[in-house]
Amino acid sequence: MSTQELTTPCSQSSQFEISPEEFGKLTTREERRANIFALQSAIEHTEGAMTTEEAMVFVNTTHRFSDGVYAREVTIPKGFIVVGKIHKRINMTIISQGDVSVYDEDGYRRLKAPCTFVQRAGIKRVVYAHEDTVWTNVHGSHETDLEKLEEYLISPDYVAFDTFIREALLCHGQQSQ
Numbered sequence: 001m002s003t004q005e006l007t008t009p010c011s012q013s014s015q016f017e018i019s020p021e022e023f024g025k026l027t028t029r030e031e032r033r034a035n036i037f038a039l040q041s042a043i044e045h046t047e048g049a050m051t052t053e054e055a056m057v058f059v060n061t062t063h064r065f066s067d068g069v070y071a072r073e074v075t076i077p078k079g080f081i082v083v084g085k086i087h088k089r090i091n092m093t094i095i096s097q098g099d100v101s102v103y104d105e106d107g108y109r110r111l112k113a114p115c116t117f118v119q120r121a122g123i124k125r126v127v128y129a130h131e132d133t134v135w136t137n138v139h140g141s142h143e144t145d146l147e148k149l150e151e152y153l154i155s156p157d158y159v160a161f162d163t164f165i166r167e168a169l170l171c172h173g174q175q176s177q
Contacts, residue, residue: 029105032103032104032105032106032107033105033124033158035103036083036103036104036105036124036125036126037124039083039103039126040083040126043081043083058077058080059074059075059076059077059080059082060074060075061073061074061075062074062075063146065144067142068140068141068142069138069139069140069141070138070139070140070141070143070144070149071136071137071138071139072136072137072139073134073135073136074134074135074136075132075133075134075135076098076100076127076129076132076133076134076135077129077132078129078130078131078132078133079129080128080129081126081127081128081129082126082127082129083124083125083126083127084124084125084126084127085124085154085155086122086123086124086154086155086156086157086158086161087119087121087122087123087137087153087154087155088121088122088152088153088154088155088161088164089121089139089140089152089153090118090119090120090121091118091119091137091138091139091140091153092116092117092118092119092137092138093116093117093118093119093135093136093137093138094114094115094116094135094136094138095111095112095113095114095115095116095133095134095135095136096113096114096134096136097113097131097132097133097134098112098113098129098130098131098132098133098134098135099111099112099113099129099130099131099133100112100127100128100129100130100133100135101127101128101130102125102126102127103125103126103127103128104123104124104125104126105123105124106123110130113133113134119137121161121165122155122158122161122165139153141153
């Protein structure tokens, strides 16, 4: 998956949008994570939903490299739903254009450009674009090979992420909680 930003198909329909009220009823991190995966599965199994390859025609991804910095810029068309990946490491996110609703284990929020925030590791998001949106994740890395970056930055699931964190804590001489 070296040249693809998305792990799931996009949909041009808002039928999967979860209301903030409904999402707010989910009280634990595990419930919210499960809801995000259920939404991802629903999108993947919807008749007529685009495959990742088809969506890439509409969702433009640009990779930028500088001295020790890697930025992945994604242009999300209005009406698209994107289910993101689980990032292993903290990174900066910049929304330079657009208006999105974001659902993650922390809850629901609506973000409008310009908007910059630090994303902690282990977050998986559902993003609904109310307007054409430019979303950029900025990572610290000297690597320029996209497959190696994917392995370094992305966890395939929460079991792998939790293992990565435990190993990182043990490597640094800390006890996992």
